[in-house]
Amino acid sequence: MDSIALRDVRFCYGDVCAVDNITFSVKDRSFAAIVGPNGGGKSTIIKLIAGLLKPDKGTVQINAGRKVGYVPQTVGFDRSFPATVYDFILMGTLPSALMPFFRYGREHHERAAGAMNRVGLAGMGTRSIEQLSSGQLKKTLIARALASSADILLMDEPDESLDMQSARSLYEILGSLKCEKTIIAVSHRMDDVLDMADCAVYVEHGARCFENPGELKSMLMNNKRLIP
Amino acid sequence: MIDAILQYTFMKNAVAAALLSSVVAGIIGVIAVEKRLSSMAGGIAHAAFGGIGLGYLLGFEPIWGGLTFATASSVLIGKLPQNSKLNADTLTGILWSLGMALGILFISLAPGYMPDMSSYLFGDILSVSTSSLMYMTAFTCVVVLLFLLFLNHFTLYLLDEQYASSQGIHTGVLRLITYIIIPVGIIVMTNVVGIILTIALMTVPASLSKLLFKSIGKVVISSVIVSALLSLGGIAISYYVEIPSGACIVMLCAASYFLALFLKKILTKAIHKARGHRE
Numbered sequence: 297m298d299s300i301a302l303r304d305v306r307f308c309y310g311d312v313c314a315v316d317n318i319t320f321s322v323k324d325r326s327f328a329a330i331v332g333p334n335g336g337g338k339s340t341i342i343k344l345i346a347g348l349l350k351p352d353k354g355t356v357q358i359n360a361g362r363k364v365g366y367v368p369q370t371v372g373f374d375r376s377f378p379a380t381v382y383d384f385i386l387m388g389t390l391p392s393a394l395m396p397f398f399r400y401g402r403e404h405h406e407r408a409a410g411a412m413n414r415v416g417l418a419g420m421g422t423r424s425i426e427q428l429s430s431g432q433l434k435k436t437l438i439a440r441a442l443a444s445s446a447d448i449l450l451m452d453e454p455d456e457s458l459d460m461q462s463a464r465s466l467y468e469i470l471g472s473l474k475c476e477k478t479i480i481a482v483s484h485r486m487d488d489v490l491d492m493a494d495c496a497v498y499v500e501h502g503a504r505c506f507e508n509p510g511e512l513k514s515m516l517m518n519n520k521r522l523i524p
Numbered sequence: 525m526i527d528a529i530l531q532y533t534f535m536k537n538a539v540a541a542a543l544l545s546s547v548v549a550g551i552i553g554v555i556a557v558e559k560r561l562s563s564m565a566g567g568i569a570h571a572a573f574g575g576i577g578l579g580y581l582l583g584f585e586p587i588w589g590g591l592t593f594a595t596a597s598s599v600l601i602g603k604l605p606q607n608s609k610l611n612a613d614t615l616t617g618i619l620w621s622l623g624m625a626l627g628i629l630f631i632s633l634a635p636g637y638m639p640d641m642s643s644y645l646f647g648d649i650l651s652v653s654t655s656s657l658m659y660m661t662a663f664t665c666v667v668v669l670l671f672l673l674f675l676n677h678f679t680l681y682l683l684d685e686q687y688a689s690s691q692g693i694h695t696g697v698l699r700l701i702t703y704i705i706i707p708v709g710i711i712v713m714t715n716v717v718g719i720i721l722t723i724a725l726m727t728v729p730a731s732l733s734k735l736l737f738k739s740i741g742k743v744v745i746s747s748v749i750v751s752a753l754l755s756l757g758g759i760a761i762s763y764y765v766e767i768p769s770g771a772c773i774v775m776l777c778a779a780s781y782f783l784a785l786f787l788k789k790i791l792t793k794a795i796h797k798a799r800g801h802r803e
Binding site: 364366368377378379390424 | 698
């Protein structure tokens with residue numbers, strides 16, 4: 297069963313079309329890697345799926361009842377914001393609907409603590425988000441998405457600005473989540489992401505899907521033109 | 525000074541006004557600092573002067589004119605840049621100067637002698653009337669209620685609006701609340717430090733509290749307390765030294781912030797040094 301389906305999607309920033317004719321789907325509980333050159337439209341696709349952008353043409357369909365958790369490429373917030381790691385992850389458990397005088401309950405705290413342990417941040421809950429390294433911050437962002445009980449995790453360059461060891465530890469976490477969640481990850485580290493993926497999408501304004509990520513890997517290594 | 529507070533109504537009113545504006549400054553200060561809206565808030569405060577001038581010209585309570593102009597400017601700044609190519613900063617600058625210009629124009633067109641506007645511009649906490657205290661109380665209640673209404677969602681909105689949107693949270697409602705409570709709060713603070721000096725009371729207690737605490741709840745509570753201490757301290761200095769209260773409060777704000785920054789640096793260095801010795 298498909299978790300997400302994009303059909304003939306186009307999105308333009310003003311006069312410049314970032315993506316056009318994008319059609320692909322991702323099955324439930326599978327890992328899809330989105331790769332391609334800089335400026336090819338990978339992040340735009342993630343934002344379209346996250347609902348942060350609305351397509352100019354076509355449809356982005358998310359299977360009913362599936363919740364999306366978004367892990368952004370860049371930290372789009374002020375890191376000096378007064379929040380601890382635990383506070384930050386707990387915010388992931390907020391319901392979508394604005395409920396007057398909403399208070400976190402036991403279930404929310406359990407979800408936040410579970411997500412924190414899952415990504416290996418146990419014992420760091422009282423640390424300020426300002427004091428985190430890039431790798432720890434990425435894990436915190438993933439934990440927030442996990443705390444939201446998301447069925448689909450959208451990761452925009454989760455390994456960006458991480459050293460080899462931190463990136464490997466991050467991919468281990470993603471590997472452990474593979475059989476529970478649908479994961480869609482954009483990455484420049486093609487080796488790591490394609491080795492782990494169940495399917496791959498090459499994006500360069502248009503898109504081409506590969507059921508076998510190894511096929512894409514070898515085409516990229518042979519410098520073959522992927523989108524006519 | 526305590527004798528004076530017990531004896532004179534104007535002193536009682538001054539203390540009550542300082543406490544009310546501290547509650548407001550603590551809340552909207554944190555919003556302005558975290559959302560980086562301090563200069564926008566400055567623009568809104570100055571735009572309010574146009575409404576105050578209109579009140580004088582047409583003969584209605586100037587503060588209602590101020591509130592209308594401030595809220596309209598706030599909603600315009602918050603709304604317009606999303607739909608147009610006009611930059612929020614440019615619009616803030618235009619409204620800032622236009623509000624002041626309209627205020628001066630309306631007051632000059634009003635019949636009779638030109639009134640003394642210094643209490644609106646620089647604040648005069650010692651002349652806050654009992655009727656002014658009534659609307660200050662009502663406005664403070666509006667600010668507190670709107671802030672607490674969706675507190676946890678609002679905190680996420682302040683931290684990471686994009687993530688809140690991706691979770692389907694109605695950030696438009698939270699944005700609207702922001703652009704309503706800022707002008708309402710500014711009008712409350714105008715009585716204490718005036719239009720020109722509101723930015724100090726809005727930014728200093730929140731920024732200072734951020735140096736001390738790492739949870740948003742504690743920062744808000746600390747901002748309210750710091751703001752109250754600075755306002756009451758300013759009133760005390762003003763009372764004894766006989767200098768304008770608004771200026772006193774602002775100077776105290778600036779001095780406290782730099783002192784806290786300096787102390788924090790020294791303390792952080794000392795902690796690092798101690799850790800180094802231990803290792």
